[in-house]
Amino acid sequence: MGTYIVRRVLLSIVVLLLITIITFLLLHIMPGDPAAIMLGIDAGPEQIEALRKELWLDRPLVVQYGHWLSNAIQGDLGKSVLYDEDVTGFITARLPVTMHLSLMALVLSAVLGVGAGIICAIRRGRILDSVITLAANIGVAIPIFWLGILGIYSLGLKLGWLPLQGYTSPFDDFWLSTSKAIMPVICLAIPSLALLARQTRSSMLEVVRQDYIRTAWAKGLKERVIVLKHALKNALIPVVTLLGIQLRILVGGSVLVEKVFNVPGMGRLLVDSVLGKDFIMVQACILVIALLVLLANLLVDISYGWLDPRVRYG
Amino acid sequence: MAALLKVRNLKTQFRTEGGLVKAVDGISYHVDEQEIIGLVGESGCGKSVSQLSTLQLIPNPPGEVVDGEVIFEGKDLLKFGANGEKMRSVRGGKISMIFQEPMTSLNPVLTVGEQLVEMLELHLKMPRQAAEKRAVELLEMVGIPDASARIDNYPHQFSGGMRQRIMIAMAISCNPKLVIADEPTTAVDVTTQAQLLELMKDMVRRFNVSLIIVTHNLGVVARYAQRIYVMYAGRIIESGTSKDIFIDSYHPYTVGLLKSVPRLDEQRGKKLVPISGLPPNLVNMPDICAFRPRCPYATQCPGEGYPELRQISDQHFVACHIDFQGKSREFYAK
Incomplete structure (x- = not known):
């Protein structure tokens, strides 16, 4: 197991380097001169030239990358185009909220x-199974922003049980935080919950038909x-795969829920930055989200090894 | 010797989309203490289903044991709730099973040690450490080299033959009275087959257990079984001692089976005689002799309805309408 984990971590580091290269290149893939865009249409050529120097944009790409990477490792991801502040500050404020x-x-x-x-698989074909399966199908199909607005209207506005x-x-x-978190968390959880329930049900039903389960029954367990x-x-092996994907969706794709509930999280920061053409911020957000996805995948890989010895020794 | 297991009129049915399948249709047999029994028949004749039925391991739905008695140590196992405590203490504890597919019958995510130990803890109430020690002994006994290291290995690290040895170790681990081996050697090569059968025979002798070998391979039972039951389309059509079945075989089906097996003592180049036709579809079977459509003597068959088992000598029973005794079979064939 130890060597398996080490192997996975080393692989992740390789992927990490690739991620930094791609994120770095984002700035250069965009059309136009970053310095010119940052300064706006009123800027003169001298100003642009000065900023290009400051941003190391006049040096070779490899040198720029090295400079950017060493800054990034030290936690300096650059200055926001819109706010003239370090983007790291924004991210350290927003990331914990989303997490x-x-x-x-x-x-x-x-x-x-x-x-x-599991309950569905054990009670297959009974009423409880049908009810849960139906609920799961609805859960997969329901749009979460609609559910969020419905929740705000009924639980918040009409009944006054939860903050809007x-x-x-x-x-x-703690209590205020929890009461504010209830609705967004439920809205975020419902689609993944429904997907996970369906996946667990079908993979349990698949497994209980296997010969080794018959052996287990024959052993008198x-x-x-x-x-x-x-x-x-x-x-759980296919379920864990899905769980990893869900974490990624939860971190990167909570934009809708954050918008509906006015939560200052990463999703909103990313969307607002894209709309405001704050490409330094976008770059930083993408880097952080990619890192989280990488971490999630690493955890998924490690749990594969824990669950399935054939993977561990493979 | 006293009967250890007595099965009477066991009937197992499956409800399928095509109709009701009478997979096992009223079979009766018994197993004496320390006896080796062979249960022979083609694929799909109900031999495995009958064995799973006695331990109530038929998945319900779609299957159901609808009638019969399984008397084991004086109690009817079918009266126990399918997964109740009484039934569970019999499974693995008193009667254990070895399955056909060694590649898939062990849990891939648990070590073989764990799979042995959990049985010892459950049935013999052994403490963990004693159970682990016993598990190593059992693996050594069935011929796993370096057992104390291998105990922490997973099933995929063993070959098919080794896995079947592990299954045998599991089957005998809790000192059962009866081991049911369901096609134990079908999935392994011939040399391994012979080794496994010898091993099973040794275990049976050593631990004084009875053994039911379920197989479609007549060669396997010829050598080891004392008595043999031949099944066809969910019923037993002939039973008797090994000699009764192999030398004095009576039922046209049994005779056909034996003719289709190559023999070393026969002239080279002689063609094998297959049984013509196919086994019947078990959905909605009519109440006639199930072998009739394939029977070479069908035109001379005097009987109607399903033939009941009748005794033709001390232990030899057969379900056939035709009276072959004293007449040559060629006489009928004409």
């Missing part, structure tokens, strides 16, 4: 989704042991 909501949504959907999937919008850090006021020890570990 807080996303991780809560991920845990919620993983626990409930896998649990519901916004975000508070749990370290400032209890149903609980067969399901949780013999079947689940086998059934």
Whole structure:
């Protein structure tokens, strides 16, 4: 297992380097001179030239990359075009918000989704299975912004049970933070929860038909042991893949929920920066999101190894 | 010797889209203590289903044991709830099974040690450490080299023959009274087959257990089984001692099976005689002798309806309408 993890980590580092190269090149793929865009149409040639020097844009690409990378490693991702402030500051403010909501949504959907999937598989064809499967199908199909608006209207506006919008850090006021997080987290969790439930159900049903499950029954084991020890570990392999994809979607794609609930997270920062042509910020956001995806994939790979010895020794 | 297992009129049916399949249609057999029994028949004749039925391992739906008794140690196993505590203590503890596919019958994500140990902990209430020690002994006993290191390996690190040895170790681990081996050697090569069968025979002798060998391979049972049951289309059509079946075979189906096996003591170049036709579709079977469409003596067959098993000598029973005794078979064939 140790060598397997080391191998995976080394591979990730290679991918990491590729990511930095591609993100760095983003700036140069865009049409036009970055310095000219940053300064706007009123700038004279001398100003542009000065900024080009400051940004090392007059040097060879490789040197620029080295300079950018060494800055990035030290946490300096450049200055925002719109705000004239370090983008690192924005990111350190926004990232924890997104991570807080996303991780809560991920845990919620993983626990409930896998649990519901197992129940469906055990009670296949019974009423409970039909109800959960129907709910999961609805959950996959439902647009989350619509669900969010519905939640704000009913739970927030009409009933007054939950705050309408916004975000508070749990370290400032835990209860307020939690009550504000409930609706966004549920909205984020529902699609992944539904997907995970469906995936767990079908992969459990696939596994319980296998010969080794019949062997387990023939050994006289209890149903609980067969399901949780013999079947689940086998059934989780495709589920973990899906879970990794969900984490990526939760981190990068929470734009809708952040917009609806007015949460200052990464998704909104990215979209606002794109709209404001703040390409330094976009570059930084993409780098951070790519890093998170890389980390998620690494975790998924490591769990494969833990779940399936054939992967570990392969 | 006393009967260890007595199965009476066992019926297992499957509800399928095509109709009701009577996979096992009223079979009766018994196994004495320390006896080796062979259960022979073509693929799909219900031999595996009958064995899974006795342990209530038929997935329901679509399958269901609809009638019959399985008397084991004086109790009817079919009266126990399918996955209740009583049934579970029999499975693996008193009656264990070895399955056909060694490649897929072991759990790929658990070590073989774990798969052995969990049984010992469950049925013999062994503490973990003792169970681990016992697991190593069992693996050594079935001929796994370097067992104390191999115990932490996963099934994919073993060959097919080795996995089947592990299955045998699991089957005997909790000192059962009866081991059911369902086509134990079908998926392995011939040399391994012989080794595995010898191993099973040794284990049976050593631990005083009875053994049911389910197979379509007559050669396998000829050498080891004391008594043989021949199944066709969900019913037993002939039973008797090895000698009854192989020397004095009576039922045209049994005779046909034996003619289709190559023999070393026969003239070279002689052609094998296959049984013409195909086994019947078990959906909605009419109440006639199931072998009739393939029977070479069908035109001379006097009987209607399904022939009941009748005794023709001490232990020899056969389900056939035709009375061959005292007459040559050639007489009928004309």
